Amino acid sequence: MSPLANHPFWKMNGAGNEIVVVDLRRSSHVISAAEARAIAGAEGSHFDQLMAMHAPRTPGTETFIRIYNTDGSEAGACGNGTRCVAWVLTEGTDRDRLLVETKAGLLACRRLGPASFSVDMGEPKFGWQDIPLAEEFRDTRAIELQIGPIDAPVLHSPSVVSMGNPHAVFWVDDPYAHDLAKIGPMLENHPIFPDRANISLAAVKAPDHIILWVWERGAGITRACGSAACAALVSAARTKRTGRSATVSLPGGDLVVEWRDDNHVIMSGPTELEHAGEFDPALFQAAA
Ligand SMILES: N[C@@H](CCC[C@H](N)C(=O)O)C(=O)O
Numbered sequence: 466m467s468p469l470a471n472h473p474f475w476k477m478n479g480a481g482n483e484i485v486v487v488d489l490r491r492s493s494h495v496i497s498a499a500e501a502r503a504i505a506g507a508e509g510s511h512f513d514q515l516m517a518m519h520a521p522r523t524p525g526t527e528t529f530i531r532i533y534n535t536d537g538s539e540a541g542a543c544g545n546g547t548r549c550v551a552w553v554l555t556e557g558t559d560r561d562r563l564l565v566e567t568k569a570g571l572l573a574c575r576r577l578g579p580a581s582f583s584v585d586m587g588e589p590k591f592g593w594q595d596i597p598l599a600e601e602f603r604d605t606r607a608i609e610l611q612i613g614p615i616d617a618p619v620l621h622s623p624s625v626v627s628m629g630n631p632h633a634v635f636w637v638d639d640p641y642a643h644d645l646a647k648i649g650p651m652l653e654n655h656p657i658f659p660d661r662a663n664i665s666l667a668a669v670k671a672p673d674h675i676i677l678w679v680w681e682r683g684a685g686i687t688r689a690c691g692s693a694a695c696a697a698l699v700s701a702a703r704t705k706r707t708g709r710s711a712t713v714s715l716p717g718g719d720l721v722v723e724w725r726d727d728n729h730v731i732m733s734g735p736t737e738l739e740h741a742g743e744f745d746p747a748l749f750q751a752a753a
Contacts, residue, residue: 466749467500467746467749468494469487469494469504469749470744470745470748470749472489473487473743474486474741475553475738476512476739476742477553477736478736478737478739479544479689479737480718480720480735481687481689481716481717482545482546482687483511483513483514483688484512484545484549485504486518490518490519490520490528495519496515496517496533497537498536498537498538501515501534503749505535507744510744513681514534514545514546516543516547517530518550518553521566525564527554527565528550529565529566530546530547530550532546534681534684540568541568541569542567542630542692543691543692544690544720547565547567547572548574548584548691548734548735550565550574552582552736552738561575562574568629569629570587572587581736583733584691584731584732584733585729585730585731586628586692586729586730586731587629587729588728588729588730589627589696589699589724589728589730591625591703593625595627596626596627596632596658596662597660598657598658599656599657599659620635620648620652623635624696626696626699628695628696628699628730630692631661632663633658633662633665634665634693634700635666636668636706637667640666640667640668640677640678645664645666645678646685646686648680649664661682663690663696665677665679665690665697672706673708673710673711674707674714675694675698675701675711676713677697677715678716679693679715688715688716689720690715691720691732691734694713694722695732697713698722698724699724699730709726710723710724718735720733720734
C-alpha cells in the first residue's frame with residue numbers, strides 16, 4: 466500500500482488558487498507524478514498545486530517542499546501554496562515567521578494576520594538561460610500568437626521572467642476579452658519555452674493596480690497565481706508601466722506585490738482552510 470494512503474492532508478486555497486498540503490516530514494516517500502495526478506483527480510483533494518512538505522535539507526528551514534502541478538509535473542515556486550504551508554506550520558502556535566525551502570531556494574514567510582501571510586519570493590531573473598528560453602529574444606516580437614490576420618497577431622511581445630518558475634506576461638487592454646483556455650496551452654508549449662511557461666494576460670489599470678488572468682503551466686486556468694502576480698509586477702515596473710508596488714487583482718482575489726530596492730519580491734495575500742481529509746487508499750492502487 467502507498468505510504469500516502471490514509472495520510473492526512475489540508476485542502477486550502479490561496480486567493481482561490483486550489484492547494485493541497487501534505488506533511489511528509491517523517492516519511493521518505495516522494496510523491497510520483499502518477500500519485501499526484503490521482504490526488505488531483507479525486508473528489509475532495511483536487512488541486513492546482515500539491516505542496517508536499519518533506520524533512521528540511523538546510524539548517525534553519527522548517528521544511529523542503531516539493532510542488533506538483535495537476536498534470537504531475539514539478540514546479541520550483543508556488544507563492545499561494547507557500548502561504549498555505551505557512552498557515553499549516555504556524556496555526557495554533559505563537560510563531561509569526563518561518564523559513565521554508567523549495568527547488569528554487571529559500572523563502573521567508575511572515576504571518577500578517579489570522580489568515581494573511583507574506584512570502585519573500587526572492588529575486589527575479591531576466592536572463593534568457595535562467596527563465597529559460599530556447600534562445601535570446603533578438604526581436605521583441607519573437608513570440609507572436611497568430612490566430613487572426615497575418616499582420617494582426619492577437620498577442621505578441623511578452624515580458625519574460627523567472628520567479629523560480631518561468632513566466633510570460635502579455636500586456637493587453639482587457640485580459641478577460643481573450644480566450645485563455647484556447648491560447649494558454651498554445652503559448653505554454655511554444656518552442657521558445659523549453660520547460661514550458663506560465664502564461665499571463667495583464668492589464669495595467671493604474672500605477673499601483675494590475676488586472677491579471679493566468680494559464681498555469683501544468684494546471685491550466687487558475688483563480689490566482691502568486692508567482693505570476695510577482696512576474697507581472699516586476700515586468701510592469703521594469704517597463705515603467707507601474708511603480709514598484711501594486712495590488713494585483715485575479716479572479717480569486719487580490720495579492721499585494723512589492724519589488725523592494727534590495728531586489729527581493731514580497732507577495733502578500735490570504736489563505737483559507739476548506740477542510741482537512743485523509744487520502745483514500747484506492748487512489749494509489751489505481752495510480753500504481
Ligand atoms: N500557483 C502558483 C504557481 C504554480 C506553479 C506553476 N504552475 C509552474 O509549473 O511553474 C503560485 O501561486 O505561484
